[in-house]
Amino acid sequence: MSNPYHASRRRPVDLSNCDQEPIHIPGSIQNHGALLCFTPEGRLATRSANAAALLGELPEVGQPLAAEHLNAAARAVIQSALQDRQGYVDSRMITLDSGAFDLVTHKSEGVLIAEFEQRPSDALSLEAFALAAHQAIQRIQRQPGVEDLLTLAVDEIARITGFDRVMAYRFLHDDSGEVIAEHKREDLEPFLGQRYPASDIPAQARRLYVINPIRLIADVSAPTVALEPDHNPLTGRALDLSHSMLRSVSPVHVEYLGNMGVGASMSLSIVIGERLWGLIACHHMSPHLVPHAVRMSCQLLSQFVSALVERNLNGERARALEYSADLRRQIVAQVTDREDIVLALAADHEGFLRLMNAHGGAITLDRKTQVFGKAPTREGVNALINWLNENEPGDYFSTSALGADVPALKGALGDICGVLAVRFYREQDGYAFWFRTEQVEDVRWGGNPEKKYSIGPLGPRLTPRGSFAVWKETVRGKSLPWEKTETEIASQLRLDFQEVALSNENMIKRARETLLATLGHDLRDPLQAIMMAARMIEVREHSPSSSNLSKRISSSSSRMHRLISQVLDISRLQSGMGLDIQRRPVDVCKMVTEIVSEARMAYPDNEIILEAEDCGEIEVDGDRISQVVSNLLSNTRHHGEIGKPSTLIVFRRDDMLTISVSNHGPAIPGAVREHMFKPYKKESMGNQRNARGLGLGLYIVSEIISGHGGKIVVHCDNHIITFTVTLPIV
Structure with missing residues (x-):
């Protein structure tokens, strides 16, 4: 009986579709044994084409075994297996007229599969090989690490089996493989350190390695033997040979082995937590039938190796965490109790890089950035911070393929492929970064560059060197990934840095409070006394020199008084205390008239045009609104066009008070306007007409307006700059 599924798998297999090849239902077996398949009632359902030649007379398909078939011992084994509800794999040694066999049975989708593997006449018993495996286990379990135990394991398996080459593979994060241990015949090319892409072992092959942990190919070049008929009568589908020891081999894999000159192979799975962690692969340069008893001993050994590898990995993880x-x-x-976290970490950064096995790193806080090792430039790190702030709301980010995941940053970060970032201080852009370069930088072809391989119909891809080339392309532009343990450590360090930053902030806050107390108490009172003395000199002394001296003292002390007031205000704002707005009825027109009169008297060369309506008394904080008007007028004096008047307009419309201050001058650039009302603006520094300015005035003005529930905006039109304040009337 045929079916569409069965027919579809007969299509030619090549590199374009081998990852979809149904290798568990090949429809054939290897020729060093025979296969019989029975229904639950004991009727023959399928047999290999060589079964009669190897086993003697057999019933027709659909008929049960009779006395003339096989022998009593073989029939008893098959009958016992049919009655076993579990259907586990079982093996017995039997002798037929045609020779000695290992009879191995298991159930597959309701039917019983009985495989007869020819047994070499000189094969030792299972007990002898079990003893050899036990002795090997005793030696292997004394090894201190994973690579040490695998190195000894391949030596022991080579000794037990006689294979020319035995290798231990470890599968990596992306399912690519690496040869980490090798025992070989002296004249063979070494493969230790060789890398293979994940595509060399497709997903369906990995599945079979997990559920059937041992696989023998006794003769790579031998013809396969068809199953007749090739189907399961219970399911109507092709016979599933997932657990079969005789299952035939994918033609792609056969060609790969043939290109390498391999005549026989065997593989043993290293399975940890139901995941294929690695393989022990055995190669022989000629056909090599390893007896079933030897294979069972090796399977026992590989299971023990799996347990040891898992124990070692858990120990390594615990030690890494410690x-x-x-x-x-x-x-x-x-970095604790250091004034500058960034400089403190950069001064000795080796431990910071070792913590994550990183090639480079960076630390940044409040836009102060230090980079070290193989890291991007400071500009590149700042570009990364801007991208994170715009695109990553969380406090953790990682990638091992920056060019693919964030192509916009590839130019800024250069050769960096891996980035791990943690944000420990959101308000001041506090970030710690670790960087990794492309992983192929340090990996080179480990084989013999002069080695020539025979090439089959599917080309040079099916060679170790072809695999290495594909692996290199697969990982191009990628770093080694950030392991789960490393991300856990990074998260813990983020909390540590966060605690240090907050501790430093509290220390700075206490120092600031002490300074403010000094400014507010120890300096303000003497300044008041100096200002009063200056006025008395001006009143009592009438000489020009005394008058100039008093004005200079008065001007300097007034400037100091203003700066102290600004520092106190901004300190209150940044500590979250606010400006403590005290509303009371104020005649706004009278207030601004007095401010303009004082300004005209102090700076007679600066013309001020006042247009103030009678707004009546309005509930505002008079001192704070006076501060707003004085500050805006001061700005016109420091930034306006010399010789041109400034204008102050005050009016009331319904429930809104408007104060407008304008001056002549060039338009303010948009980039400057974006942060005009922020403190410590760099644009405020270096102004020759306000050399001692701190860039605090407009920030305090905006906060006073905000405290009154109002708004302040700036407009530039025809070389006129206008600041407009609108206050709701309570």
């Missing part, structure tokens, strides 16, 4: 905890403590101690 080491990282100690290293974290050193890093935290390095």
